[in-house]
Amino acid sequence: MGGRRQFGLRAGRARSPLTVHFVWSLLAAKSASLYPSPRAPARTIVEFCGIIKSNAHSDCGESIMSQRARPLVAERQREIVRLLQEIGTLRIGELTDRFDVSDETIRRDLAVLEEQGLLTRAYGGAFAEGVHDETSYQRRMRQNHGEKERLGRVAAAMVRDGSTIIIDSGTTMRHLATHLKAKRDLVVITNGINHVDALLANQTLTLVVTGGVVRRATLGAAGELAVATLETLRADHTFIATHGFSADAGLTYPSFEEVAVKRAMIAAGEEVTLLADGSKCGRVSMVRVAPLDKLNRIITSPPIPDGEREKIEELGIDLVVVGEDEGSELGGPSASGNGDFVR
Structure with missing residues (x-):
């Protein structure tokens, strides 16, 4: 220790090549006077310079690498949170491809973010915290507002x-x-x-509200009471919503609570129409609600991938893409006098 202080060296600090060369020369001179054997000073010099080299490559090197990596980790974790808030659910495979890192790296990121209360881990991925794969109702009302309004208008034209x-x-x-x-x-x-308030504005309309436990994420009633009510009813037309749809995966949803209700709605309708904007086409969520061939029609918005379009049409499902042809969409579809949908 005394020798290291004498030459002004402190453990853990990297030295320039000039400094190491200077220390080597001094050590050689000092060791020659202390050790008559020619092998001894060489061993001392090598051992001491090994300490310098080790410190330069480990302490300083690791410090530099960690300083460079730390912002990258923080940026990646912020991006994961942003994606979850936007999409609601993410799979580990999607994240490894997106960030070009290993599965273990993503799992560590998810574990850190879960500890911070920013997400909920699940097998193979993660959900947005609180409502799993769903954003708040208020936020979703603002998302794709114009598209959703047009989808609702076109669907209403089909109601007799x-x-x-x-x-x-x-x-x-x-x-x-x-x-x-x-x-x-x-x-x-x-x-x-x-x-309820929008429907009751129609004075000729009879409104039936299912029982059940209301979920804050969707403001929809779920549970056994809602399912039991629907199982006793029949309807001419069911209009269903979902989180994602594709020809292969069918209708999928992020939460178990409302899946049974959606299935009961599909079973109760003579005709079933899905309303979902184009951002949900090709999206696959955690729980499968039903195969796509349970639908008669899909009302959606562009863009629809060509592969999905072909597969959906092969299933015999009427695919109505609102806004794809702005001229036809604005001039019709419309309702005729008896409320029929007109192409």
Whole structure:
């Protein structure tokens, strides 16, 4: 220790090549006087310079690397949180491809973010904290607002006066409920408490609200009571919502709570139409609600991948892409006098 202080060296600090050369020369001179054997000073010099080399490459090197890596880790974790807030659910494979890192690196990131209360880990991925794969209702009302309004208007044009329909909960369905004001003598069954005020604005409409436990994420009633109510009813037309749809995966949803309700709605409808904006096409969520061939029609918005379009049409499902042809969409579809949908 005394020798190291004498030459002004401190452990853990890297030295320049000039400094190491100077220390080597001094050590050689000192060791020659202390050790008559020619091998001894060489061993001392090598051992001492090994300390310098080790410190330069480990302490300083690791410090530099950690300083460089730390912002990258923080940036990656912030991006993971942002993606979860936007999409709701992420799989480990998607994240490894996106950030070009290993599975273990992503798992460590998810563990850190879970400890911070920013997400919930699940097998193979993670969900946004609090509502799993769902953002807040208020935020989703603002997302793709114009597209959802057009989807609701087109769907309302398909509703016949005097018919019985089922409307699912969700933000797109809220727009459908708003566009039913001009319809006459409808019976509307819904689990969406957010639709009630819009539906009651129609004085000729009879409203049936399922029981159940209301979920704050969707303002929809779920649970056994809602399912039991729907199992006793039949409707001319069911309008269903979902988090993602594809020809291969079918209708998928991030939460178990409302899946049974959606299945009961599909079973109760003579005709079933999915309302989902184009951002949900090709998206696959955790729970499968039903295969796509349970649907008669999909009302969505562009863009729709060509591969998905072909597969959906092969299933015999009527695919209505609102806004793909702005001229036809603005001039019609419209409702005829009896409420039929006109292409």
